[in-house]
Amino acid sequence: MMRDLRVLLVEDDDFTRRLVLRLLHDLDVHLVTEARDGMNALEVLRDKGDGIDLIICDLEMPRMSGLDLLHALRTATGNPLSDIPVIVLTAHREADMVKRAIAYGISGYLVKPVSKADLVKRLSFAMQKGRGSSS
Template sequence: MNGKQDLSKVSVLLVEDEAFMRRLIQRMLEDLGVGEIVLAQDGGEAVQYILNNSYAFTLILLDLEMPRVNGFEVLKYLRSAPDVGNHDLPVVILTGHAEKERVVQAVQYGIHGYLVKPVSKADLISKINRAMTKPPIDASHLK
């Protein structure tokens, strides 16, 4: 799969508290032809979108480090709350920190990939493709 893949039916929830990074990733998603991009500036807003039945997300791009409700809290809610419709929704985390412990912690919540900021378009499409076609990352491969 490459950037020419038809992503017009893909719906992404992009959760990023830094406005510049949110706009940059949004533009990359638009360039890749993603059909729907919903922006959330923090984890609390993301949870509201997840609960809103009018959105049927294909993928979540989720920053880990955010004020108020962080990415780990969103992941925990997404994977376990009874009022969430799809507990298996693919999630790719966005992080400015590639420390192994943080990645392993996120993997335990069933993520499908992670991107270290700054994000390149090639890495973004690669992670989207992986998230859409493969199971969550196996934590045993990270140890």
């Protein structure tokens, strides 16, 4: 299941991005595209969005936050990626942001620092839920 998963990892912090990338590789997820912020993620999605199955996205980023990225994904008319599963990365202090993200139909959230067990649980749930199902 995980081997063929194509993930877009959106995280501005190098340490956190490398940690999540290593955890994904440990889970046999090797098709990972990285983006440093929401603007970069939108460029990636514009270029190869049909090659992405799931987005793991930080909420707090410069230039374009995870919430702004979610808003752009979920509200763009005719966007074929509007229902792509999104797991958000968050720090404990961002509870209000998580509530706002949930309103955009996220597939789950991971609290930093991310653990392998939590990542497995969230990926499994997001992939079972899949595209096109309601939140």
